[in-house]
Amino acid sequence: MQRFFAFVITLLLALVVVPAHGANSIENIRMWPSPDNTRIVFDMANAAEYSYFTLNQSHPYRLVIDFPSTELKVNLDYLESNSLLVKNIRTSTPKLPGSTRIVVELDKQVDPILQVLTPQDMYGHRLVVDLPGTSLKREGHALSADDLQERKVTVAIDAGHGGEDPGSIGPRGTYEKDVVLTISRALANMINEDPGMQAYLIRSDDYYVNLNDRPRKAERVKADLFVSIHADAFTTPQPRGASIWVLSNRRASTEMGRLLENKERLSDVLGGVPAVEMEDSFLNETLVSMSMDHAMASGYEAANEVLAELGRITKMHKTKPQHASLAVLTSTAMPSMLVETGFISNPTEEQLLRSNQHQQKLARAIYQGVRSYFLRRPPDGTIFANNRSSRHVVRSGESLSVLAQRYNTSIAAIKARNNLNSSVIQIGQVLEIPSPE
Ligand SMILES: [Zn+2]
The missing domain is CATH 3.40.630.40 (Zn-dependent exopeptidases)
Incomplete structure (x- = not known):
């Protein structure tokens, strides 16, 4: 029985230590902004495994994608974003060694849609990430007053x-x-x-x-x-x-x-x-x-x-x-x-x-x-959208110091902007947030 456990443990160690055989790699990254969406395509050596989450607390908003046992073979320095939505794509320290964590920095909060595609025609394995949101100025007609x-x-x-x-x-x-x-x-x-x-x-x-x-x-x-x-x-x-x-x-x-x-x-x-x-x-x-x-x-x-x-x-x-x-x-x-x-x-x-x-x-x-x-959630092009960085609705657990840190400003600056006599703020209170100092 003990020998059996030893065998299982050895096997587990082998799985952890030698992932190279089944390892994946990101071969290329392509970005396709459209008027209402940015599509990012990851070309993979094998079928993509991934998990993701979004960080929407502060600007730039972020989409974080983890690829377990995956090597990045793309130099991100050469990847330029021509999307109004995507500000930058970079790596960050992955949770597990041998894995890749990709951080997509976004100008707006998005609800991303990710899907794995199997090889088709000229393409191999792909992970396709769709980011809804205005990503390109509409062309072909003069801008109307609207x-x-x-x-x-x-x-x-x-x-x-x-x-x-x-x-x-x-x-x-x-x-x-x-x-x-x-x-x-x-x-x-x-x-x-x-x-x-x-x-x-x-x-x-x-x-x-x-x-x-x-x-x-x-x-x-x-x-x-x-x-x-x-x-x-x-x-x-x-x-x-x-x-x-x-x-x-x-x-x-x-x-x-x-x-x-x-x-x-x-x-x-x-x-x-x-x-x-x-x-x-x-x-x-x-x-x-x-x-x-x-x-x-x-x-x-x-x-x-x-x-x-x-x-x-x-x-x-x-x-x-x-x-x-x-x-x-x-x-x-x-x-x-x-x-x-x-x-x-x-x-x-x-x-x-x-x-x-x-x-x-x-x-x-x-x-x-x-x-x-x-x-x-200001709709694009609205007064709310253009004011968003300067307005904040106080939520439970937030204090002026928390907000000052988050928005890269000072308690004094927020107090001055909002004519606050004390540092007490209330849930639901709308605050003007001054630009970072
Ligand atoms: Zn009724």
Whole structure:
């Protein structure tokens, strides 16, 4: 038995010490920037094994790719980046000897897509890395005014229900459609006062808009975010609190989610949409696409920002984004969320939802959450994108000294820029960060 273990250990040592036989090598690296993507291709001697992670805490953002038991046969000094996105490609100390760690320095945060390709025609084994993001100036046409100017981000605000469809009705007879329209208008005003944002109301008065038309309207104005505003209801008066729903490509698994899905279908029935126009096919067609994945992931992220703000001013029913398949959330062009501002079926919350003060607070919280999201993920070419290095939203655990170190500046400089009398900063606070000294 002992001999057997000795044999196993010897074998393991052999595997560790003599990887040369199965070792791989990076033979060449090529980079292909396009208007909306940079592709980096690693030519490998054998099928690529790799792992990767991203570092998005500070500029330059980094994509780190580890190739185990792989030798780099390329001199990176001669590799020049002509991509607006990729600033530099360098090596770093790998975790294991005999391995290669490649660091791609990026101007923007990206969600990389990596895939291994088997030999084809003129190419051998390859690892292909796609980095979505503007990487090349568009050519072939003169820049339009839109291209030259910083644009505002557009937030589509969808006040639920309307017209023939009252939405949920509170015990005192409060209509959901009225409450959510007031909150939506207040939110639109706050957004329009922000120099970096503009609002687009999907419905601006008491009329019904087909569920499938709501995201389409937002797409037509090229909205960067879709926020549907609702108030919840349940069959018993007890449940209360706000929650946020994001799209799932499966039917909801919770009772509350199924209830919401059924209510949404009822919405079109009440709203007066002809049955032929009510389609349920969106699930199969759109949800498999890559852009849908991206829209869903971004929607979840944006929902988290708004949840954090709502949690400060109202009771929460759910502290995490909830999933359901809702027609209004199915745009692939932008992240979407549905905010349930509270339970209109709960007598206490019905009272709150009727009060102007609480409506303003809800609108303010949604506005702050949306703003935090765009500060963190500014779409290309927007005012937020061009200001990003100088703005920071304080997160849990951060102090002025942490931020000064991260942004290569001083505590005094941040305090001076923001007129701060003390060094106490609060989560969610937006700080101007001065340029490095
Ligand atoms: Zn509703």
